[in-house]
Amino acid sequence: MILRAAWTGLAALALASAAGATPALSLWRLDCGRITAFDLDEFSDTRAYVGQHKELTASCYLIRHGDTYMLWDTGLPRALRNHVMDAKQPLDAALTVTIVDQLATLGIKPEQVQIVAISHDHFDHIGQAGDFPQAKLLMGKADIDTLRAPGAELGKLVAHWLTGGGTIEPITGDKDIFGDGSVVMLAMPGHTPGHHALLVKLAHKGNVLLSGDTAHFAKNYASNGVPSYNADRADTLASLDRFKKLAANLHATVIIQHEPADVAKLPAFPKAAD
Numbered sequence: 661m662i663l664r665a666a667w668t669g670l671a672a673l674a675l676a677s678a679a680g681a682t683p684a685l686s687l688w689r690l691d692c693g694r695i696t697a698f699d700l701d702e703f704s705d706t707r708a709y710v711g712q713h714k715e716l717t718a719s720c721y722l723i724r725h726g727d728t729y730m731l732w733d734t735g736l737p738r739a740l741r742n743h744v745m746d747a748k749q750p751l752d753a754a755l756t757v758t759i760v761d762q763l764a765t766l767g768i769k770p771e772q773v774q775i776v777a778i779s780h781d782h783f784d785h786i787g788q789a790g791d792f793p794q795a796k797l798l799m800g801k802a803d804i805d806t807l808r809a810p811g812a813e814l815g816k817l818v819a820h821w822l823t824g825g826g827t828i829e830p831i832t833g834d835k836d837i838f839g840d841g842s843v844v845m846l847a848m849p850g851h852t853p854g855h856h857a858l859l860v861k862l863a864h865k866g867n868v869l870l871s872g873d874t875a876h877f878a879k880n881y882a883s884n885g886v887p888s889y890n891a892d893r894a895d896t897l898a899s900l901d902r903f904k905k906l907a908a909n910l911h912a913t914v915i916i917q918h919e920p921a922d923v924a925k926l927p928a929f930p931k932a933a934d
């Protein structure tokens with residue numbers, strides 16, 4: 661059975677190379693909002709940030725694979741556009757520009773996006789998914805189950821798919837999205853049970869690892885910090901270990917999606933990395 665699976669895999673690889681390898685791949689960073697942690701304490705279950713605050717960014721990514729456009733994460737909801745932040749909250753968030761507006765700058769219509777893949781079920785990642793109802797939605801099965809649970813408020817943001825209006829693919833383990841190894845969802849549970857990161861293999865820039873919320877900023881990535889609101893501490897540490905070893909072995913550019921300092925690791929919009 662194992663041999664058979666290996667042989668099928670080899671055959672698929674041989675066919676892919678015979679067909680002329682991977683189609684052209686491009687990666688754009690989109691602005692998907694700002695988050696201010698007025699109280700950073702909840703980003704550490706070992707009290708590493710008591711009394712600190714931090715500006716975070718929210719990012720989404722557009723990927724073109726041949727003729728197919730896909731999004732990785734969909735940022736904060738439109739409802740937070742021009743929201744005035746409240747410093748009395750431990751955390752608040754605001755959106756300046758929508759994904760649809762940014763796609764328009766590139767001359768891309770929302771209906772051209774065929775795949776929306778999402779790292780996890782939190783509001784700052786599923787916020788604008790509803791603007792792409794024709795797209796197939798890919799998300800970890802455990803997170804889809806969370807959104808489907810009775811009383812799950814955030815389910816409203818992706819109700820189109822949860823109620824059978826759109827195609828949804830629950831992901832268990834890793835998912836090679838185009839079947840050629842160029843864009844791969846990587847199972848990184850811990851922040852949420854169904855959480856994923858994304859590997860993008862660009863021809864010139866090389867391998868890029870988009871973190872999802874495997875870590876939230878450079879300091880807690882470096883220190884293997886675990887936010888107190890993560891679903892599972894042991895899974896978080898195991899995922900950080902996997903993520904860091906993949907980054908080393910693949911010589912990947914690591915982009916922590918909420919880290920403002922990592923914005924500069926990709927070309928400034930509307931330019932793309934390829």
Ligand SMILES: [Zn+2]
Nearest residue numbers: 782784785873
């Ligand atoms: Zn997040």
